[in-house]
Structures are given as structure tokens and as C-alpha cells.
Amino acid sequence: MKNLQAELKESIIEQLNLEDMEPGDIKNDEALFGDGLGLDSIDALELIVLLEKDYGIKLTDPAQSREIFKSVNSMAEFIEANRTK
Amino acid sequence: MKPKIYINSISSITAQSRDKEESPVSYYKSIFPAISPNYKDYIKPMTLRRMSKAIKMGISAAKMALQEAEIENPDAIITGTGEGCKQDTEKFLENLIDQDEQLVTPTSFIQSTHNTVGGQIALNLGCKNYNLTYTQNSASLESALFDTYLQFLETSGKKSVLVGGVDELSEKITGFRNLDGQLKTGKIHNLDLFKEASAGTITSEGAHFFILSTEKSGNCYAEFKDISIKNSIEPEQINAEVENFLHKNNLGIDAIDAIVLGKNGDNRYDYYYSILQDSLFKNTLQLGYKHLVGDYDTASGFAVYLACKILKSGSISSVMKLNTLRPGKIKNILIYNQYLGSDHSLILLSAV
Incomplete structure (x- = not known):
């Protein structure tokens, strides 16, 4: 789980072009939005694309995303439970 | 009745530094980038992160012009771009290939369209007024200016229009100009561009924005008198075209104190300029600028920017001069541009 959280932080920074940020700047329970x-x-x-591309998870219910993308922790929990790759 | 239209503010982002006109930057290649201002002065870092250079240059130049005119929300935003957001287009297409047309990330797709810059300026300002983007090769900025002219001519409600042009470099699409023989091969010094008797030119990127208004501000640079665009003109007709344009504005050749030419060192098409230089404007101050900022679809924005500065300050950088004439007070400046023998445009500006 710890590795997954670190991996997610790196992917988020790269995918979202958070140029001035380091993985250490994002706390595991910090709100990603708002x-x-x-x-x-x-x-x-x-x-959403990152989940499908890297972990084989296709989100079918858009309402789900509000809970899943709450923080790095919630993303990691969801990925652990649903990943296909 | 034709209203008077004033240029109340100007902005420019190019490969040249804005405050060092007498000591221009040298480049020794045919493709060179624009010098970026500190974008964080104009755009929030969280929105800046996903923007390509065209969007960053466009918003920053637009905000510079708005700040100078002390306007928060213009009555219209009109943008010209020849090739649009090429960097995002390339990123999106590369993604499409890499991902086998599956799972393509949305940002580069959303931002790959030509009207992204105009849209992003509006989003940034929260401006819901008239917003249009023109894509007409090297007459794109001129088309935007023409629309601005029509807006003032046909509607009395608009007081200030933010109008400008932007184009960016990108690895692949700019490279196509090379493949098509539009760029010079081998080593070239940009400041020696007009000494080269060879095919092709040099290219770069940039953004220019202006506030045009029917109300003259205390900071006003010039009066925007008229504009004309023609897709094609036969070389032997160029003199007559210019004379007709000036006649329409009740001016003779003698009334033009300086002509700004879009000469780009391409000996296959520069004869359009040479004809004017050697005949109608033989006794007129002739100025060039593409050796400084390169040639790209909206490079003529730099000509408008320079002409405005000259009309306001009266001073002319020696690096722009194509002949040695010394005119008295500069009252009228004519700008003529074409690219590859097409998209001929004339812009007439006057001192206020």
C-alpha cells in the first residue's frame, strides 16, 4: 500500500504537470480537489484515464469518482480492491 | 459614418527583448523560440501548468494590453492564429498513436483546437462577450483586425476590442515548413537575413495583442485607419493595389512617411516588396522586421506593434531601416505583408 501511494503521487505529478511539486508535498490524506x-x-x-491505463480499472459510475479521488489514500484503497493489472 | 478607431494599448512577445531594440538578439539558426516573460505574473500557477506556449504567450500578451489600457473586460476578444495550438495537437496525435487509439488523455485534445487561446483568455478574464478566432494562414491577424474594424463600423455598442495574433513553434509541424522548402538551409544569422539571396526564410513564434477603441485614451498610440486583405495579387498589380488602397483613404504616396515591409529574405517571393521599394516608395523610409522576429503566420503583429511605437514616440530603431532616408515627423505608416506570394495585406496607421 505504501509503495502504491508513492507510485500514485509520482503519477499524479507527471500526468497533471504539477511542475513545482515533489511526491513529498502531497499528503496521503490531503484533499486532491477543492x-x-x-x-x-x-x-x-x-x-479516470490514469486508473484505466495503469491499473485496468474502468469507472462506470461517475458518481463513484467523488469518493475515489478524495485523497491519495482513497485512490490507493480503491485500486488495491479493484485492479486488474 | 465611419468611426475613428484608436489603438490604445499594445503588447508583444517575440524572440526579441522588448526593451533592447537597439541591440537585437542574434540567432544562428532558421528556427528560434520567443523569449518568455515571467508567465506567473499573468497566469495562476495551477492553470499555467497545463498550458502550451501559445496559450501562455496569448494570455500574457492579452493581459499586458489590457493592463496598459486599464481595462478589465473588453467588449470583444478577437484572435488570429495561422496554425493554432500545434504543441497540443502533436501531443494528442502522439498519444493517439502510442495508446493505439485507446485511453487518450483529455487535456491536449481539449487544448488542441485553434480557438483555445481566445477561449482561455475569456476564461481567464471571465469575459462572456463576443469571441472569435480567425485562421487564415498569414492573414490571420489581419482577418481579426478586419473583423474588429467591422465590429466598430456596424455596432455602436462596442467600445473596446482586444484583438491580437498568436502562433507557436512545435517540433513536427514547424518541421514541415523545412520539408516544404520554406526555411533556409544551413547556417544563417538572423540579422543578415536580407543579405541572403536564397530561397526560404527563418521562423519563430510570438503573440501580439492590442486594445482598439472608438474612444481615444490618454495613452493612445495611433489611429487605425484601414485594412485590406487579398489572397492573391499578380506582381505587376501590386503598385496599383497600393495606390487604390491609399486613394480610398484620400491619401497619395507622398503622404506615407514610412512603409513597414514583411520582407523575409526568400528570394522567390521578396520581389513583391522590391517592386514597391524601387518604384512607389523609392523616396519613402522603408523598414523591415522579420530579420528580428522571424516569419510566422501572425508575425505582422510585430509590424503593427513597431508602427504604433514609432507613431507615438517618433523614434525608429536603426536595425529596422532598409534605406537611409530621414523623414520629418512620421504621420502615416503603411504596413504591407505577404507570404509565399499569397495573403497580401495592407494596414494603414496614423499618428494621433
């Missing part, structure tokens, strides 16, 4: 990291709806689309 007041936390400040991601927006285009970033959400990028994260």
Missing part, C-alpha cells in the same frame, strides 16, 4: 491540492474537472478526467 481546498487541498486544488485539482479541477479536467484533472478528474486525467485521473
Whole structure:
């Protein structure tokens, strides 16, 4: 799980072009959207593609994404439980 | 009645530094990038991160022009771009190939369209007014200016229009110009561009924005008198075209104090300029600029920018001069541009 969280932070920084950030700048339980990291709806689309590309998870219910993308922790938990690769 | 249109503010991002006109930057290659301002002065870092250079240059130049005119929200945003957001187009297409047309990430696709810059400026300003982008090869900026002219002519409600042009370099699509023989081969010094008797030119990128208004501000640079665009003109007709344009504006050749020419060192097409230089404007101050900023579809924005500065300040950088004439006070400047013998444009500016 720890490795997955670190891997996710690196992927988020790379995929979302968070140029001035290091993995250490993102806390595991920090909110990714809104007041936390400040991601927006285009970033959400990028994260949906990231889940499918890297972990073989296809999100069918858009309402799910609100809970899944709450933080690095919630993403990692969802990936652990649903990954196909 | 034709209203008077004023250029109340100007901005420029090019391969030249804005405050060192007398000591221009030298480049020794046919493709060179624009010098970036500190984009964080104009764009929030969280939105800046996913922007290509065209978007960054476009928003920054637009904001510079708005700040100078002390306008927060213009009545219209009109943008010209010859090739649009090429960097995102390439990224999107490469993604498409790499991912076997599956799981393509959305950002580069969303931002790959030609009207992205105009849209992003509007989003950044929260401006919901008239917003249009023109893509007409090397007459793209001129088409945007022409629309601006029509907006003022046909509607009395618009007071200030943000109009400009932007084009960026990209690895593959800019490279196509090379493959097509549009760029010079071998080593070339940009400042020696007009000494080269060979095919092709040099290219770069940039953004220019202007606030045009029917109300003259205290900071006004020039009056925007008229514009004309023609897709094709036979070389032997170029003199007549210019004379007709000036006649329409009740001006003779003698009334033009300086002509800014889009000469780009391509000996296959520069004769259009040479004809004017050797005949109608033989006794007129002739200026060039593409040896400084390269040639790209909206490079003529730099000509408008320079002409505005000259009309306001009266001073002319020696590096622009193509002849040695010394005119008195500069009242009228004519700008003529064409690329590969097509998309001929004339812009007439006057001192205020």
C-alpha cells in the first residue's frame, strides 16, 4: 500500500504537470480537489484515464469518482480492491 | 459614418527583448523560440501548468494590453492564429498513436483546437462577450483586425476590442515548413537575413495583442485607419493595389512617411516588396522586421506593434531601416505583408 501511494503521487505529478511539486508535498490524506491540492474537472478526467491505463480499472459510475479521488489514500484503497493489472 | 478607431494599448512577445531594440538578439539558426516573460505574473500557477506556449504567450500578451489600457473586460476578444495550438495537437496525435487509439488523455485534445487561446483568455478574464478566432494562414491577424474594424463600423455598442495574433513553434509541424522548402538551409544569422539571396526564410513564434477603441485614451498610440486583405495579387498589380488602397483613404504616396515591409529574405517571393521599394516608395523610409522576429503566420503583429511605437514616440530603431532616408515627423505608416506570394495585406496607421 505504501509503495502504491508513492507510485500514485509520482503519477499524479507527471500526468497533471504539477511542475513545482515533489511526491513529498502531497499528503496521503490531503484533499486532491477543492481546498487541498486544488485539482479541477479536467484533472478528474486525467485521473479516470490514469486508473484505466495503469491499473485496468474502468469507472462506470461517475458518481463513484467523488469518493475515489478524495485523497491519495482513497485512490490507493480503491485500486488495491479493484485492479486488474 | 465611419468611426475613428484608436489603438490604445499594445503588447508583444517575440524572440526579441522588448526593451533592447537597439541591440537585437542574434540567432544562428532558421528556427528560434520567443523569449518568455515571467508567465506567473499573468497566469495562476495551477492553470499555467497545463498550458502550451501559445496559450501562455496569448494570455500574457492579452493581459499586458489590457493592463496598459486599464481595462478589465473588453467588449470583444478577437484572435488570429495561422496554425493554432500545434504543441497540443502533436501531443494528442502522439498519444493517439502510442495508446493505439485507446485511453487518450483529455487535456491536449481539449487544448488542441485553434480557438483555445481566445477561449482561455475569456476564461481567464471571465469575459462572456463576443469571441472569435480567425485562421487564415498569414492573414490571420489581419482577418481579426478586419473583423474588429467591422465590429466598430456596424455596432455602436462596442467600445473596446482586444484583438491580437498568436502562433507557436512545435517540433513536427514547424518541421514541415523545412520539408516544404520554406526555411533556409544551413547556417544563417538572423540579422543578415536580407543579405541572403536564397530561397526560404527563418521562423519563430510570438503573440501580439492590442486594445482598439472608438474612444481615444490618454495613452493612445495611433489611429487605425484601414485594412485590406487579398489572397492573391499578380506582381505587376501590386503598385496599383497600393495606390487604390491609399486613394480610398484620400491619401497619395507622398503622404506615407514610412512603409513597414514583411520582407523575409526568400528570394522567390521578396520581389513583391522590391517592386514597391524601387518604384512607389523609392523616396519613402522603408523598414523591415522579420530579420528580428522571424516569419510566422501572425508575425505582422510585430509590424503593427513597431508602427504604433514609432507613431507615438517618433523614434525608429536603426536595425529596422532598409534605406537611409530621414523623414520629418512620421504621420502615416503603411504596413504591407505577404507570404509565399499569397495573403497580401495592407494596414494603414496614423499618428494621433
